[in-house]
Amino acid sequence: MTRIGIADTSFARYDMARDAIDEIKQSVGGVKIVRYTVPGIKDLPVACKKLIEEKECELVIALGMPGAKPIDRSCAHEASLGIIQAQLLTNTHIIEVFVHEDEAETEKELAKLAETRAREHALNAVKLLFNPRQLQREAGTGQRQGYEDARAIKQK
DSSP: OEEEEEEEEESSSSSHHHHHHHHHHHHOOSSEEEEEEEESSSGGHHHHHHHHHTSSEEEEEEEEOOSSHHHHHHHHHHHHHOOOOOOOTTOOOOEEEEOGGGGGGSHHHHHHHHHHHHHHHHHHHHHHHHOOOHHHTTTTTOOOOSSOOOOOOOOO
16 A cells, blocks of 8 residues: 655644645545654654655655744755755655745635645645656646646747
8 A cells, every 4th residue: 555644743834734635535545644743844854754764655745834034944944955855865755845924915825825735735746656647747837836827838
């Protein structure tokens, strides 16, 4: 049975894991979802690595919601570097899904962005594991998770 890891934080102001898990369950059967919640965003890299190495997940979705202050951006950057390192050390995809608090004007908009981004990246995880040709068909089409897709640039 395919195992998908979900790493998230208690620092986040929205439960993106709930939406990602729901989307995966609606999209594909026969998967085991393993959730691992940590306190903050800088804890995500080791959570992802543990999900891969100890829980035998074939892919992990790392969900985080950095705050709006400059220190939060720095912490998110450090977490991203750790997530990249965990991917390289384990040779396993970790889909980073961060929603920065300053990406939206209101809490309602922020909640909608978090839900949409989590769900769309969950679908990317399903495609990566079960239908990589779908991702190939989407190459160069300006896909955006959480926002309206950008239009593709015409090629010669």
